[in-house]
Amino acid sequence: MPRAAPKMSTRRDDLAGTATLIRFMLRRDRVRIPVWLAALTLGTVATAQSFGDLYPDAAARQAAAQSMNSPAGLAMTGPSHYLQDYNFGSMLSHQMLGFLGVLVGLMSVLLLVRHSRAEEETGRAELVRASIVGRHAHMTAALSVVAGTNILLAVLLTLGLGGLGVEGITWSGSLLYGAAHAMMGLVFAGVAAVTVQITEHSRGAAGLGLAAIGVAYVLRASGDVGNEAISWLSPIGWAQRTYAYVDNRWWPLLLGLALAAVLVVAGFELSTRRDVGSGLRQSRPGKAAASDVLAHPIGLALRLHRGLLIGFGVAMLLLGASYGSIIGDAEEMLGSVDVLNEALAEIGGASIAESFASMVMVVMVIVASIYVVMAALRPRSEETAGRAEPVLATALSRGRWLGGHLVVVLGGAVVMALLLGLGFGLSGASSMGDTGFLWNILGAALAYVPALWFVAGVAVALFGWLPRGAALAWALPVYGFVVGYLGQILQFPGWMNNLSPFGHVPQLPADELTWTPLVVLTLLAAALIVLGLAGFRRRSVEMT
Amino acid sequence: MPEPAELRAGDTAIEVSGLNKSFGATKALDQLDLNVRTGEVHGFLGPNGAGKSTTIRVLLGLLRADSGRATVLGGHPWHDAVALHRRLAYVPGDVNLWPTLTGGEAIDLFARLRGGFDRRRRNELCERFDLDPTKKGRTYSKGNRQKVAIVAALASDVELLILDEPTAGLDPLMETIFAECIREVKGAGRTVLLSSHILAQVEALGDRVSIIRQGHIVESGTLSELRHLTRTSVEAETHRSADGVRDLPGVHNVAVSNGKVHFDVDTEHLDTAVGHLHGLGIRSLVSQPPTLEQLFMRHYGEELAEATNGRGR
Structure with missing residues (x-):
């Protein structure tokens, strides 16, 4: 040669x-x-x-x-x-x-x-x-x-x-x-x-x-x-x-x-x-042995969800912060327009910042619900990828396996709401110079947690009873987005809003806090999760 | 391992009778019977799609059978799944690992979720199988992924190993080490259900064998029992013409040329045939014992000719 x-x-x-x-x-x-x-x-x-x-x-x-x-x-x-x-x-x-x-x-x-x-x-x-x-x-x-x-x-x-x-x-x-x-x-x-x-x-x-x-x-x-x-x-x-x-x-x-x-x-x-x-x-070499935490179902789930949790958490924090930073400008911009100020005050009895926060919050929460669906469908992708099978062939019961994932999903929903509230509240409070705003916003974000749990519940119920149709859970964020975002701009009729779980949450801080929808959503979420667990316990684990 | 649990299980580790399972229109298991004795290595033979993995997944409580009875270590595979899984280890035929977990983490995870495991033994096994436990799951080749599951199963202190084509993707050297390990496991008194389509492997390791065909066990027994059902192939040179062997009972496919004779003989008539040759003055004699392959071909060779919905034999 x-x-x-x-x-x-x-x-x-x-x-x-x-x-x-x-x-x-x-x-x-x-x-x-x-x-x-x-x-x-x-x-x-x-x-x-x-x-x-x-x-x-x-x-x-x-x-x-x-x-x-x-x-x-x-x-x-x-x-x-x-x-x-x-x-x-x-x-x-x-x-x-x-x-x-x-x-x-x-x-x-x-x-x-x-x-x-x-x-x-x-x-x-x-x-x-x-x-x-x-x-x-x-x-x-x-x-x-x-x-x-x-x-x-x-x-x-x-x-x-x-x-x-x-x-x-x-x-x-x-x-x-x-x-x-x-x-x-x-x-x-x-x-x-x-x-x-x-x-x-x-x-x-x-x-x-x-x-x-x-x-x-x-x-x-x-x-x-x-x-x-x-x-x-x-x-x-x-x-x-x-x-x-x-x-x-x-x-x-x-x-x-x-x-x-x-x-x-x-x-x-x-x-x-x-x-x-x-x-x-x-890719770099990693640990040669597992830590004690990994062998616990929650630890395992946490490890598998880690990338998604961190990625989405940072995104939520930044999304909240960027909207929060607008608020100061917004108050300034509208502060001079007295007429509009009055009009807004008449509509909801809330300040400009509060009504702005309420409108934007819906959209951000629906983004957070994308996380919830992705995380709640993780057990399904573990199953279809064939990784659930060897784990379920160990002494880990199906309930505990799915439960580990669910703890992370439900906890993740709280974390996402907290992070977007924190980002939004902190940057909003600093741009307006009003510390009280942070607490209002954190509360407003947390009020959406039951709706996020409901989304997780739907995904789990589908996973238990209709595993091949589990992706149907995506309908919730998509529909929520259409009515929550476009509906606000294009003025959809009220019944369309009522079909979305997010439509039932009191729009804090502009609205008054009402507990009933939050309790009902939480109970429904719990019922759906119990249903999903029961379905998964009685069905076969599918091979790809 | 003389543990109280084993006493409960008696001398049968796995007992299956009349098991049926359909996936839609496909009948995966058709009145399947299977019997694995405690302490034996039981070869579970059949080509792809015969129902080996389906059987195993029913035994692991991952699949629900439509009808029939299955007992694993004295328990019900579906209802007592968790309790049973503490006492058995499973190696799937196609190991899928988490891309972000290292092989070592995956081994520990499987072994710990099963209950106790021996870290010294685990490290020793990693060395024997030449497995680098620090690499991430996505970087392993098929053979290395298989090793992860094998090490996790062998490092666990369990009574029963259920192995579904465990050596697929392993190189011949690793297959030898695997065979050594299985002999050790057997020496320790544990039970192994070894599903395979590699006949030589089962022949080398198995005490008893079950052959599955279209979801039904067509043959089951010790290797020597099964050999009785097949023919030994004999090639001999004799002083006098061996034409007479044609008239002996149980002799088939006789070919005689230049003082050489070649024929197959049913194993039960081997004595008579060789006695006859002795009378003719043997100059050389080569006798091939029946291989599992011949046995296997007896069931599957027919399949080509037979209608697909027929049932063995």
């Missing part, structure tokens, strides 16, 4: 097989991608169409603009510049773009992780890479699929909204509105292209991606209420600052495209510095 081998690899070879892989990915996602596109497009178009009924005349729209012009309103929607001319177009862009940014980001991150890191983690990528497939082909194909999906979404949104013929929703505005979605999707695809290089696990890669979306959302929320410069740090903020249907500025999209390009290049660069299947972070 000659020492200097001829240069055999070319750029073309690096990409060999990309087209085949794209076709393969599209075939795997022939249901998933259309469902995402249909849900996002139809949801947007239906919202735009509903505006006519919700706000029949200019006076109604003006009233909507005024009610949005509160700290809570702006934090949950977008910058106040939209409010100057609040027609159906600017309404759509103002109220939906931030929320849709989160969903589009979610779609991009999940799709990209699914086709890159998840494939490597399962070892399937190794099989594929061993055939005539270049080293960049997998990532290129995955990015092409995600980018194509986002561009198709932009086209569908443009056609769907433009063709609606609603006053104020122009074709040119719709084109920009759609393009703004594609830009956000591309940025978060780029983020995921980097995160999948870092960790070995698809869960970790997706988690980092979702954290980036959360940070982007919170930055724009605090910027839109307080210092606008902060919003310019967020891709969602850029999309909102195109002011689609108002000013129709295209240039903020360039910022997003540039960031997406930088991230993708970084992702490719990082991918050449690691082996297939491994991450940039190498």
Whole structure:
């Protein structure tokens, strides 16, 4: 063998097989991608169409603009510049773009992780890479699929909204509105292209991606209420600052495209510095023996939930803190508007800070309920992964095994509520200079604990009796989010709110504390848990 | 191990009769009977999908049988699961470990949840199996994951080991060490149910064997008992022509050429056949005892020809 081998690899070879892989990915996602596109497009178009009924005349729209012009309103929607001319177009862009940014980001991150890191983690990528497939082909194909999906979404949104013929929703505005979605999707695809290089696990890669979306959302929320410069740090903020249907500025999209390009290049660069299947972070050796705590069912559960608990706990603390930091700005901003102050005082008899806190609290608690569902479904994933079986073949009873997980889930729910209350309360108290606010907020957050336990109860009952349908528990946070977040903006009827466990919790600190719903929710949660335990005791442990 | 618990169990460690289990339309266990005596290594043989793992999962109380009776160490596998699990250890055929726990932690976890375990023995086993206990679960290969479960089971002080294809993924060297360990376990008076499709392993370790086919035990007994059911293969050179063996009872597949004869003989007629050869003047004689493989093929070879819903023999 000659020492200097001829240069055999070319750029073309690096990409060999990309087209085949794209076709393969599209075939795997022939249901998933259309469902995402249909849900996002139809949801947007239906919202735009509903505006006519919700706000029949200019006076109604003006009233909507005024009610949005509160700290809570702006934090949950977008910058106040939209409010100057609040027609159906600017309404759509103002109220939906931030929320849709989160969903589009979610779609991009999940799709990209699914086709890159998840494939490597399962070892399937190794099989594929061993055939005539270049080293960049997998990532290129995955990015092409995600980018194509986002561009198709932009086209569908443009056609769907433009063709609606609603006053104020122009074709040119719709084109920009759609393009703004594609830009956000591309940025978060780029983020995921980097995160999948870092960790070995698809869960970790997706988690980092979702954290980036959360940070982007919170930055724009605090910027839109307080210092606008902060919003310019967020891709969602850029999309909102195109002011689609108002000013129709295209240039903020360039910022997003540039960031997406930088991230993708970084992702490719990082991918050449690691082996297939491994991450940039190498796993280190650990303890050779188990501690005494680990052999206890709660200790074992705690160890298995540790990553999720820490990750989510930090997220809750930061989420709370960032909303809390807005409150001071909010009071300042509204302090001068006496009329509105009076109006607000008339509505609930609560201060601006309190009504803001109550509105935002619902949303944050629903984010916490995502933790509860993930944690409560952990026993199910232990079971399907085949890790429950050898443990249940030891002297650990099923009740104690599941009980260990449940203690962590229920305790975790309290911890999450405390952390978000602590973050929100501390930063709110310091931004307003009012220590009493912290105690109010902690109480308000803890009032949601029974609702979170109820969510856990539903998941456990499903696990016990309908294990294959355990994922149905996700319906609770999803529904809670739709009515708790969108319902507040789009004014859903009351009965829809009553179907969500979160709708029954007194909205402290603005509302009065009523104990009945809290006691009832706790009892229901307990009953569901007992039911779930009984179901699990009498069913077979399933193999994958 | 002369413990009071063992006295209760009597001389039968596992007793199963008429066990049935269906998954939807598939009948996984069909009137299964199984009898494992205390202190023996019982080979549980059958190809993939014959119902070995389903049987074991019923014995562990992880699956509920549709009907039939099963007794493990004198207890009911479903109702007395926890009490029984203190007295037995299980190695699954496909070990799944937690990606973030080290192998050592997993071993200790399994062994401690089972009750007592001997740390010195555990460390010694790790060394014998050449297992690095500080590595995280996700970095282990299949064979190493298997070792984790084997060490955890062997380090536990239990009366019964239930092993479901325990050596899948182990290299030949490790298989030898595993076989040594099983002999030690047997020497200590413990009972082993060893499910496998590796015939040589069962042949080397097993006292008695049960062969399962389509959820039903088709053959059960000691290896020598089972050998009686099969034929010994004989190859001989004789001074005089051995054509006469064709007329002997229990002789099959005779081939004679250039003074050499080759035939199979039912084991019960071996004496007569060899006596006949002796009369012809033996120059050389090679006799192959029946292997488990032949026995196995007798049941499974037919399967190819037979309708799939037929029941053994």
